Amino acid sequence: MSVIQKTSVIQDVIAIVEEKDAGQPEFHQAVKEVMESLEPTVDKHPEFVKNKIYERIVVPDRAVQFRVPWVDDKGEIQVNRGYRVQFSNAIGPYKGGLRFHPSVNISIVKFLGFEQIFKNSLTTLPMGGGKGGADFDPKGKSDMEVMRFCQAFMSELFRHIGPDTDVPAGDIGVGGREIGYLFGYYKKIMNEHAGVLTGKGIEYGGSLIRPEATGYGAVFLAAEMLGTRNQEIQGKVVAVSASGNVAQYTVEKINQMGGKVITLSDSDGTILDEAGVDEKKLEFVLDLKNARRGRIKEYADNFKNVVYYAGKSVWDVIKEQSLKVDLAFPSAHENEIDGAHAEALIKNGCYLVCEGANMPSTADAVEIYRENKILFAPAKAANAGGVATSGLEMSQNSLRLSWPRQEVEERLRYIMREIHRNCLEAAEAYGMPGDYVSGANIAGFLKVANAMLAYGVV
Ligand code: NDP
Numbered sequence: 001m002s003v004i005q006k007t008s009v010i011q012d013v014i015a016i017v018e019e020k021d022a023g024q025p026e027f028h029q030a031v032k033e034v035m036e037s038l039e040p041t042v043d044k045h046p047e048f049v050k051n052k053i054y055e056r057i058v059v060p061d062r063a064v065q066f067r068v069p070w071v072d073d074k075g076e077i078q079v080n081r082g083y084r085v086q087f088s089n090a091i092g093p094y095k096g097g098l099r100f101h102p103s104v105n106i107s108i109v110k111f112l113g114f115e116q117i118f119k120n121s122l123t124t125l126p127m128g129g130g131k132g133g134a135d136f137d138p139k140g141k142s143d144m145e146v147m148r149f150c151q152a153f154m155s156e157l158f159r160h161i162g163p164d165t166d167v168p169a170g171d172i173g174v175g176g177r178e179i180g181y182l183f184g185y186y187k188k189i190m191n192e193h194a195g196v197l198t199g200k201g202i203e204y205g206g207s208l209i210r211p212e213a214t215g216y217g218a219v220f221l222a223a224e225m226l227g228t229r230n231q232e233i234q235g236k237v238v239a240v241s242a243s244g245n246v247a248q249y250t251v252e253k254i255n256q257m258g259g260k261v262i263t264l265s266d267s268d269g270t271i272l273d274e275a276g277v278d279e280k281k282l283e284f285v286l287d288l289k290n291a292r293r294g295r296i297k298e299y300a301d302n303f304k305n306v307v308y309y310a311g312k313s314v315w316d317v318i319k320e321q322s323l324k325v326d327l328a329f330p331s332a333h334e335n336e337i338d339g340a341h342a343e344a345l346i347k348n349g350c351y352l353v354c355e356g357a358n359m360p361s362t363a364d365a366v367e368i369y370r371e372n373k374i375l376f377a378p379a380k381a382a383n384a385g386g387v388a389t390s391g392l393e394m395s396q397n398s399l400r401l402s403w404p405r406q407e408v409e410e411r412l413r414y415i416m417r418e419i420h421r422n423c424l425e426a427a428e429a430y431g432m433p434g435d436y437v438s439g440a441n442i443a444g445f446l447k448v449a450n451a452m453l454a455y456g457v458v
Helices: 002-020 025-037 039-044 046-050 053-057 106-122 143-160 176-190 210-227 245-256 279-291 297-302 314-321 339-347 363-371 384-399 405-429 436-455
Strands: 062-071 077-088 094-100 129-134 166-169 237-240 260-266 269-272 307-310 327-329 352-354 375-377
Touching: 002 025, 002 039, 002 053, 025 039, 025 106, 025 363, 025 436, 039 046, 039 436, 046 053, 046 436, 053 436, 062 106, 062 143, 077 094, 077 106, 077 143, 077 166, 094 106, 094 176, 094 384, 106 129, 106 384, 106 405, 106 436, 129 143, 129 166, 143 176, 166 384, 210 245, 210 327, 210 352, 210 375, 210 384, 210 405, 237 245, 237 314, 245 260, 245 279, 245 327, 260 314, 269 297, 269 314, 279 297, 297 307, 314 339, 339 363, 363 375, 375 436, 384 405, 405 436
Parallel strands: 094 129, 094 166, 237 260, 237 327, 327 352, 352 375
Antiparallel strands: 062 077, 077 129, 260 269, 269 307
16 A cells, blocks of 8 residues: 555656646656656655655746847847746755856756755755856957847846845856856956855955866765775776866876876767877876867867767767777766667676766666666766866855865865765665665755754745
8 A cells, every 4th residue: 555655646746747847758757757766755654645745746936038149249138048947945945057058948857956955965064055057159259249148147046035035156158267267257247256156266256176076076975985885996997978177187087097088079979099198198188178179180180099970979989889888987978878878888897887967867777777786876976076166166155255175175075975974874774775866866855854844835
């Protein structure tokens, strides 16, 4: 009887979302993944069922869509769609990045905002969940065009955010340059220098280690996971996808810990460098991607014995070339690893997947990781170091202090250790020992659900 009841509460919520939020496949995928792993909480917490916590948590507090008109270098008017989804402020101000990419739509922003609730809760810091962005593509735009777009975007966003309300950060397509333009315009129209965005430049309120935090955090978490099998990063052969912010600092930390990264990519193709992307080559990538804004193909043109696979993802190359890797850090975008990629990874010896990107593995791929009992860190645990360090930036802004580099990195490492411990403890307590997916979802959910209970029906 209780099994039927248990399944129906969760399945009913999923069915309602699929019906009421029709045409939002990424949001459905995220809700299904989180909700199904919360099943063990249903029997243990009748108070959550009675108070309709499961039904309430899948509906955002609000979702704003707005017009972003701006003028390009040719004097032509362009119109983009901007979004901010404020999903839950149960445990702190809304917090989550802004993504500028042509694929951005309400489904993508809601999936990211929903995941962000649990990720932020896991960090142990007081932050709610939100996400935003626009279908604007900074690629190929001049600095002035990017600036005009950012100003137009902020001319609407400013009325929805604030240091105690909602504190956005960067994500795909939103790095230091974009945050500078966004913050500069907010400061001008509000006439206040407030901690309203994170990922700021160090000169105007940013935190040391914030650019590095997501990549570093993912590697710290992977090291903790390897530790459960008496292994370490030292000596491991590693596949990293993308060559953006998360990928860059994943490579840096893996190098510092003695591993060897042999792949990088962008949306045009993949490079394979069996000698490893060492410190010098990484410096080239940082300049290529962050200053010159070039394509990863130039890496192959610049260094010896590097193969470039045009139009292929890292996971295609591993599958097609039977490439042996020990560890995988997908760091590009959602659903980049499908079932066939996951099978190929495992066949080629991979025993740890650590998701630097958000939801980079399809549901099929996750199933295959679980069946094969490899170590799998879902995004909300693996990439939580970014938002955690954003939380540290907010604390420093409130204190009007900046902590030294070493102090921020130590706090980040401590937070990733705590995330690892909390995931394992929750998984154990709810009968799924060693399952990081269930552990992350349950640990993140419990804190938010208990706060929602405390507030009554709001
Ligand atoms: P960047 O914009 O710095 O880099 C994105 C990278 O991914 C680029 O190499 C880009 O290639 C590649 N990429 C993006 N979309 C596609 C696509 N559709 N197909 C192929 N390649 C693609 O973004 P970040 O590094 O910040 O973000 C990467 C992932 O990490 C995202 O999922 C993001 O949500 C997640 N994340 C980021 C955090 C952060 O602190 N930055 C925090 C937590 C999660 P190209 O240049 O050719 O587009």
